[in-house]
Amino acid sequence: MFSLAFTEALVIGALALVALGTVSLLVLLYQDYKNDRIW
Amino acid sequence: MSDTLLSVQMGGVLLAIFSVLWIAYAIYTGRKAKDLDGFMLAGRNVGMAMGTATAMATWVTSNTIMLAPKFALQMGIWGMLAYATASFGLFLFAPMAKRIHTLLPKGYTSGDFIRLRYGKPTWILYLAITLVYSITWLVSMGMAGGIVLEALSGLDYRIGMSVILAVCVVYTIFGGLYAVIGTDFIQSIIILIGVVIIGAVVLINSDFGALYERIDLERPMLLTIMMPVALMSLFNNMFFGFGEVFHNNVWWSRAYAMRASVASKAYGLSGLLWLPIPIGAGFIGLFAVGLGISIADPDMVGPLVSASILGYAGAIVVFVVVFCSLASSIDSLLAATSDLVTEDIYKKMINPAAAPETLRRGAIAIIIFLGALTWLFCFLRMGTLIQVLFLSGPFVASLIWPIVCGLYWETVNVKGVNLAIIIASTVGVIVYFNIGWFVATLASAAISFVITIGMTKFAPESYDWNRLQEA
Numbered sequence: 001m002f003s004l005a006f007t008e009a010l011v012i013g014a015l016a017l018v019a020l021g022t023v024s025l026l027v028l029l030y031q032d033y034k035n036d037r038i039w
Numbered sequence: 040m041s042d043t044l045l046s047v048q049m050g051g052v053l054l055a056i057f058s059v060l061w062i063a064y065a066i067y068t069g070r071k072a073k074d075l076d077g078f079m080l081a082g083r084n085v086g087m088a089m090g091t092a093t094a095m096a097t098w099v100t101s102n103t104i105m106l107a108p109k110f111a112l113q114m115g116i117w118g119m120l121a122y123a124t125a126s127f128g129l130f131l132f133a134p135m136a137k138r139i140h141t142l143l144p145k146g147y148t149s150g151d152f153i154r155l156r157y158g159k160p161t162w163i164l165y166l167a168i169t170l171v172y173s174i175t176w177l178v179s180m181g182m183a184g185g186i187v188l189e190a191l192s193g194l195d196y197r198i199g200m201s202v203i204l205a206v207c208v209v210y211t212i213f214g215g216l217y218a219v220i221g222t223d224f225i226q227s228i229i230i231l232i233g234v235v236i237i238g239a240v241v242l243i244n245s246d247f248g249a250l251y252e253r254i255d256l257e258r259p260m261l262l263t264i265m266m267p268v269a270l271m272s273l274f275n276n277m278f279f280g281f282g283e284v285f286h287n288n289v290w291w292s293r294a295y296a297m298r299a300s301v302a303s304k305a306y307g308l309s310g311l312l313w314l315p316i317p318i319g320a321g322f323i324g325l326f327a328v329g330l331g332i333s334i335a336d337p338d339m340v341g342p343l344v345s346a347s348i349l350g351y352a353g354a355i356v357v358f359v360v361v362f363c364s365l366a367s368s369i370d371s372l373l374a375a376t377s378d379l380v381t382e383d384i385y386k387k388m389i390n391p392a393a394a395p396e397t398l399r400r401g402a403i404a405i406i407i408f409l410g411a412l413t414w415l416f417c418f419l420r421m422g423t424l425i426q427v428l429f430l431s432g433p434f435v436a437s438l439i440w441p442i443v444c445g446l447y448w449e450t451v452n453v454k455g456v457n458l459a460i461i462i463a464s465t466v467g468v469i470v471y472f473n474i475g476w477f478v479a480t481l482a483s484a485a486i487s488f489v490i491t492i493g494m495t496k497f498a499p500e501s502y503d504w505n506r507l508q509e510a
Contacts, residue, residue: 002116002262004251010116011247014318015238021095021312022231028088029224037086037298039071039217 043193044346044354050192053358054199058206061222061366062213068221069214075395078215078402079147079378080296085220090297090305093223094129095312096367097289099230101183104357104364107317108324108341110272112334115261115325117269122317124277128284129310135285136294136302138446143510144299149291150383151510156445156502157453164460166383168434169286173376174412175428177369181417184365190339191358200417203362207369208410211377212403216296219370226363231312233360234319241323241348250329258328272477275432278484282435285442289375377405429476433467433483440484440491448495449502455494463487 002010032038045053072078085093103122110118143152149169154162185200210218254261284290294302323344327334332347334340345353381402386393393401441456467483 001255001259002264004248007116007251007262008247010119010318011238011242011322014315014322015235015242017311017315018231018238018319019235021315022228022235024308025088025092025224025227025231025312028091032086032088038089039082039084039086 043189043191044342045192045351045358047193049355050188050194050199050358053192053355054188054194054202054362057359057362057366058202061206062210064225065210065214065218065222069210069218072215072217075399077217078399079374079381080292081216081220083296083298085293085297085301087301087305087308089220089224090293090301091308091312092227093220093367093371094290094293094306094309096223096227096230096363097293097371098125098129098284098309098313098368099227099316099364100180100368101187101361101365103316104230104234104320104361105183105187105338105341107321108327108344109337110317111261111321111324112327112337112340114266114269114272115258115263117266117273119318119321119325121269121273121276122321123314124273125280125317126310126314127277128280129306129313131281132284132290132294133303133306133310135443135446136290136297136306137299139291139294140299140302142446142504142507143295145508146295146510147292147382148379149286149288150379150387152291152442152445152507154383154387155507155509157441157456161441161453161457161460162383164457165286165438166379168431168438168460168464169288169379170376172283172428172431172435173287173289173372173379174409174416175431177372177376177409177413178416178421179428180365180369180372181413182420184362184369185417187342187361187365188358190336191342191354191361196420197418201414203365203369204410204414204417207366207373208406211370211373212406215402216292216374219374220293220296222370223367226367227312229363230316230360230367233356233363234316236356237323237345237349237353237360238319240353241326241344244348245326245330250326253329253331254325261325261328268477271481275477275480278436278439279432279480281439282432282437282480282484286435286438287375288379289371292375292378373406373409376409377402380405380409430468430471430479432476432480433471434464436467436480436483437461437463437487440487444491444495449504450495450499451491451502452494452498452500455491455498458494459487459490462490 184203185196188199463483463486470482471479
């Protein structure tokens with residue numbers, strides 16, 4: 001049986017990763033823009 | 040009282056706003072597509088941010104948003120994890136993208152590799168499999184778009200489906216891969232933010248411990264570690280993902296389009312971004328049990344739970360996220376499949392002397408044709424085509440080993456590859472009908488592995504990698 005702690009950590013961890021991914025993409029875009037490397 | 044989450048008017052307004060937004064943004068981004076390389080491969084100079092976003096957004100389809108909660112509802116925690124394994128295809132394609140750049144610096148399509156590496160018979164087999172797969176994937180998404188938008192807002196199926204397809208066709212022909220990748224970035228951000236908003240609000244408004252106890256009481260199977268069907272589906276899904284990503288021109292064309300120094304890193308990061316999405320979007324399916332929400336149609340569990348907790352605003356977020364998921368995949372498939380038909384069929388088989396401008400016009404005509412063909416199948420609501428998409432698992436899985444081995448080993452036996460594709464596909468289909476979908480892809484991948492590797496070890500051949508430079 002998956003424990004409550006594991007299930008909770010899995011869900012919260014996944015959402016945190018999605019949020020982190022959003023920020024990462026925006027930071028990467030800014031870096032590419034700054035270095036004129038978007039395209 | 041309406042039995043949909045949004046009104047038809049709101050559905051129409053959202054559809055209109057985002058349609059105008061995509062077309063306008065695509066025209067702006069697509070103005071860079073001045074030549075054939077620009078139109079087909081976005082100038083072969085796509086950077087890290089755009090490269091990562093386009094790979095991730097293309098792999099997030101309406102299924103990721105709608106099917107992941109259904110998997111969780113039916114197979115519990117393993118269901119979410121099973122869906123998340125589809126990201127492994129992106130992880131493993133990362134080193135392959137770098138290898139593709141090295142071997143075929145001037146390549147256009149995945150067909151270029153198969154033709155030059157294995158010859159005409161394998162190429163024909165490959166084209167047949169990938170074109171059927173791509174068209175059925177397109178049709179499945181067009182139909183899903185119409186069905187989901189109708190279920191969410193009551194917007195007529197034919198209108199929703201037609202608008203989504205028309206918008207994607209229009210902006211793809213305006214700006215080619217520049218437009219596709221440019222819109223994919225915005226769509227990625229919207230999808231990611233939407234998943235976080237829905238997930239966070241559902242979590243904040245729920246008592247996780249109490250919901251867990253209720254699931255444990257009413258459907259303990261959903262929390263169990265030993266669930267054979269879910270475990271089989273986990274591996275089956277993973278290999279289906281490998282087959283889809285490794286073989287399809289959607290992924291190859293992006294590898295060619297990205298800068299050589301970026302391709303591998305962008306695919307790796309896109310896998311990391313994709314991995315948590317089925318869990319972040321899927322867990323609300325599990326919560327349906329804990330919250331005691333009655334689910335008549337498991338396909339709609341995600342939107343129903345979101346709306347029951349977030350209300351009208353939740354339904355709007357789901358609508359927008361689903362629309363972005365559909366558009367980001369449909370545009371990519373239209374562009375990549377058109378490239379494949381233009382390069383591999385029109386140029387290589389019909390008009391080898393075609394000038395770049397002729398090819399560009401041909402690519403536009405093929406995008407329109409593919410859009411019209413998809414629309415026709417969707418309009419007729421050919422439900423059996425969806426079965427064909429599921430059935431394509433064994434076919435695409437049969438291509439995993441021929442592609443991986445062909446990229447890295449010069450000794451691969453070509454007859455072995457052809458036999459592997461034919462026998463593995465056939466056995467996979469038999470398994471699909473006689474045992475079940477959850478093992479068909481696995482069976483095909485295993486047989487393809489044994490034949491490809493076995494024949495190569497038994498009768499190794501020699502291949503000159505320089506022949507790939509002809510692409």
